[in-house]
Amino acid sequence: MIIIYIVHLLIYSIAVYLVSKFTKLISIKDFKTAVLFSIVVGIVNTVIKPIFLILTFPITIITFGIFLIFINGLMLMISSVFFKDIKIKGCFSAALASILISVIVYILELFIIV
DSSP states (O other): OHHHHHHHHHHHHHHHHHHHHHOSSEEESOHHHHHHHHHHHHHHHHHTHHHHHHHTHHHHHHTTTTHHHHHHHHHHHHHHTTOSSEEEOOHHHHHHHHHHHHHHHHHHHHHSOO
16 A cells, blocks of 8 residues: 555656756756655645635636646645745746646556556
8 A cells, every 4th residue: 555655656756857857837956856845745735735625615616626726736836835946936837837747647647557
């Protein structure tokens, strides 16, 4: 069971690192920082994201779920506060980075059957 979490953590870390290397949306120093950032994002998504989901539920319903992209970007921005080596340009950059990270994670998980 723990192996599955480690594999998912590494997949997310690879996705974050690739987005940082191929775009200017997010800037990460090295892969080690990407792994630590992925751990913090997981913790933030577990602890803080449910609160934001409840508070923004009406907006999410009105926008047919599109507002969730900005919530995911906000979670990236909150997580980046804990690192001096990670820079995110703004809210829209974080939202676009979250979309790209999700797409890369999806593609990588297609190749790795867990």
